[in-house]
Amino acid sequence: MVRCEATKQTRRTRRTLVAHRNAPLTPEGRRRLCQRVDAGRPICHVAAEAGVARQTLAKWHARWKADGPAGLQDRSSRPVSSPGQVDAQVEDVVEYLRRHLKLGPVMLAAELREFGITLAPSTIHRVLVRRGISRLRDLDVTGHQLREPVRRYEWAAPGDLIHVDVKKIGRIPDGGGWRIHGRGNDAHRASQRGQRPGYAFLHTAIDDRSRLAYTEELADEKSVTAAGFWARAVEFFAAHGIERIHRVLTDNGSCYRGKDFNTALGATVHKYTRPYRPQTNGKVERYHRTLAREWAYRQAWSCNDERAAALAGFVHRYNxxxxxxxxxxKPPAYRTPAVTNLSGLNR
Incomplete structure (x- = not known):
């Protein structure tokens, strides 16, 4: 893999390097050597002085005599014929399937076998590159993007919008789960006997402007639980100088539709995402991905209490x-109104 990347880099470098027009062995240098041969000097002597093979100089001189200066220009190293290249009609089939099924090389190889055509995925990839359709965005022949363009937004001040969401993760049984014992062995089965760990619910509120995050692990995702979490989140944001919260953005979960949560919001405007559009609440969704990678599944935990105790440390480091x-x-705390008193908060 490293060698492949190095080769690609070398090729890119070769394409970007531009030699001086009077440098030796460029078309100008070749012309000068050919003129020395025309003046009567032995071709082997001229080649030795220039440090090139006699056969190479003879080739340039023959092109010089036939085509003049144009014959000394660099030529493509591509062979005249490529007997091993995929037949053009087969490439047409590959292109047809690619455009209509939007499949990658591996899946296209399986589809082609249905037509009695056997091609390796790597060969199919080269065909797609030659046809200019190796990426999904290359298939956009109608002028419309296959994927909706990313619409990034950020509110002007901390507190203008708070993203709220819940992430459900499995609780860890006492003695550790499969990450410690492995799957399907005696130790794994023994750790499951008499235990029904269930799920833990990570309630998160994150400020749109500063990305300051507050997370708690709670037992459920009921409306009354979300209301209590919101009250503690408001206190957390107030300690960082975000004393007024204008809007809250949530999904359409039942806990956020419930009376308890909406009563807890008070005068704060409650906005809902469009159904089946988690991208709208993307900042908290992305935070939950970081939370899972850098805390929940960072290591093998011996019990759920051990993992839960490490949550506060992660949130502190994140903020x-x-x-x-x-x-x-910069960390999120540097964008909050309390940044001037950061030393007092950063304990």
Missing amino acids: YHRPHTALKG
């Missing part, structure tokens, strides 16, 4: 220390 790419490498 005060972890560089955020959307904030030019």
Whole structure:
């Protein structure tokens, strides 16, 4: 893989390098060598002085005599014929399936076998590259994107919008789960006897502007539970100078449609995402992905309490220390109104 990447880099470098027009062995240098041969000097002497093979200089001189300066230009190294290349009619079939089924090389190889055509996925990929349809966006012949364009937005001030969501994860049985014992062995089966761990519910509120996040692991996702979480989240944001929250964005889950949660919001405007559109609440969805990778599944935990105890440490690191790419490498706390008193909060 490393060698392949290095080869690609070398090819890119070769394409971008431009030699000086008077450099030796460029078309200008070849012309000068040919003129020395025309002046009567032995071709083997001229080739030795230039440091090239006699056969190479003889080839250039023959092109010079036949075509003049144009014959000394660089030519493509592509062979005149490629007997091993895929037949054009087969390439047409590959292109047809690609455009109509939107499949990748591996799946296209299976589809082609239905037509009695056997091609390796790597060969199909080269065909797609030659036809200019190796990427899904290359198939957009109608002028409309296959995927909706990314619409990024950010509210002007902290507190203008808070994203709220719940992520459900499996609880860890006492003694550890399959990440410690493996799957299907005696130790794994023994760890499951008499235990029904169930699920834990991660309630999260994240500020749209600063990305400051507050997360709790709770037992359920009922409306009354979400209401209690919201009250504690408001206190957390207030401690960071976000004293007024104007809007809250949630999905259409029953806990957010419930009376308890909406009563807890008070005068805060409650906005809902469009059904089946988690992208609208993308900031909290992306945070949950980071939460899963850097906390929930970072290591094999011996019990659920051990993992839950580490949650506060993750949230602290996320808010005060972890560089955020959307904030030019700064942690979220640096975008809050309380940034001047960060030392008092960052304990």
